[in-house]
Amino acid sequence: MDVRRNTKSTMKSDVNAVATSNTQILSSLKPPLHVVVGGGTSGIGRGIALAYRKHCPDAHVTIIGRNQSAADEILSQLGPNGNFIRADLSLMSEIRRITKEINAVDVLILSQGILNFTGRTPTTENIDDKAAVAYYGRVLFVKELLPLLRSSSHGGKVLFVMNSKRGNVSKIKWNDMALEKNYSLMAAFNHGMAYTDLVIQYLASQSENANVSFIHAYPGGVRTPIGNGLPFYLRLPAKVWSALGGGVSPEECAEFMIHGILGTKTGWRCIDEKGETVPNKEVSDEEMLKKVWEHTCEITSRTAQL
Numbered sequence: 515m516d517v518r519r520n521t522k523s524t525m526k527s528d529v530n531a532v533a534t535s536n537t538q539i540l541s542s543l544k545p546p547l548h549v550v551v552g553g554g555t556s557g558i559g560r561g562i563a564l565a566y567r568k569h570c571p572d573a574h575v576t577i578i579g580r581n582q583s584a585a586d587e588i589l590s591q592l593g594p595n596g597n598f599i600r601a602d603l604s605l606m607s608e609i610r611r612i613t614k615e616i617n618a619v620d621v622l623i624l625s626q627g628i629l630n631f632t633g634r635t636p637t638t639e640n641i642d643d644k645a646a647v648a649y650y651g652r653v654l655f656v657k658e659l660l661p662l663l664r665s666s667s668h669g670g671k672v673l674f675v676m677n678s679k680r681g682n683v684s685k686i687k688w689n690d691m692a693l694e695k696n697y698s699l700m701a702a703f704n705h706g707m708a709y710t711d712l713v714i715q716y717l718a719s720q721s722e723n724a725n726v727s728f729i730h731a732y733p734g735g736v737r738t739p740i741g742n743g744l745p746f747y748l749r750l751p752a753k754v755w756s757a758l759g760g761g762v763s764p765e766e767c768a769e770f771m772i773h774g775i776l777g778t779k780t781g782w783r784c785i786d787e788k789g790e791t792v793p794n795k796e797v798s799d800e801e802m803l804k805k806v807w808e809h810t811c812e813i814t815s816r817t818a819q820l
């Protein structure tokens with residue numbers, strides 16, 4: 515039996531089923547959604563932006579990133595309700611600036627990220643660039659847009675696309691939370707994933723956020739250019755995997771992510787690559803949540819070092 519072909523055809527029918535359900539729900543939404551996508555110029559973010567446009571043709575979709583030509587190509591598909599905000603999302607000052615340009619948001623997608631194996635690389639605000647884009651800047655984005663999300667008539671939804679399956683809270687380095695003394699890539703990856711698990715719980719625990727749901731997703735293996743910055747000996751296996759049909763396309767991933775968003779009614783939730791709940795996720799204690807929140811607020815309040 516060809517197991518790979520079988521798995522592929524099961525995946526296709528799963529995608530078709532969730533896409534049909536996504537259309538049914540989204541096409542009838544009134545008023546149309548305002549969707550904001552950090553990292554919307556490529557890969558998973560691009561896929562989600564275009565999927566919202568497809569399911570809900572009147573949706574207002576704003577994509578954010580740095581690549582103008584990639585944005586132009588996506589804008590041509592988004593039509594008159596599409597918008598691009600150009601910004602470097604590794605800088606907290608930029609995030610504060612551009613969030614002031616946003617007037618409405620029902621769905622906030624945070625898919626901005628970079629993949630490289632260089633050590634700690636501080637931005638001008640003295641935050642490691644990978645963590646700044648994939649964690650601190652994302653949380654600041656949410657913080658700045660919370661008033662709009664709280665007033666969404668559909669109930670605000672926030673999706674962090676990272677890895678909801680692998681964060682290990684017991685391995686957080688509590689005495690060096692920004693990893694400024696002892697940096698390692700493993701610790702940096704773990705902090706990003708575990709902090710995201712904790713920060714969604716903190717945000718959902720605040721009574722003023724009762725109208726907003728916070729979701730952390732593992733998108734699975736998705737065929738995107740995220741590995742292009744890696745050295746060739748690491749890029750090669752990814753290219754072979756992709757050529758052999760490994761993973762899913764950004765379009766397929768987008769349907770599962772939207773399915774996960776639509777299936778989250780209140781509070782917080784970790785979802786997997788099919789948009790279903792990650793089982794056995796530990797609920798963390800209040801003190802831990804507060805510690806991560808206060809640390810995140812301290813780091814995101816940084817301004818450029820002269």
Ligand SMILES: NC(=O)c1ccc[n+]([C@@H]2O[C@H](COP(=O)([O-])OP(=O)(O)OC[C@H]3O[C@@H](n4cnc5c(N)ncnc54)[C@H](OP(=O)(O)O)[C@@H]3O)[C@@H](O)[C@H]2O)c1
Nearest residue numbers: 553555556557558579580581602603626627735736738740
């Ligand atoms: N692909 C996978 O298999 C996979 C698996 C697990 C988790 N993830 C996670 O999913 C997220 C999205 O990954 P992807 O595969 O879709 O990656 P991608 O195709 O490389 O897209 C990354 C996006 O982030 C934006 N970005 C990066 N640095 C930025 C900066 N300084 N300022 C503004 N925008 C910035 C890029 O925009 P510009 O180029 O326009 O700046 C781009 O839109 C990442 O956090 C990744 O770690 C991906």
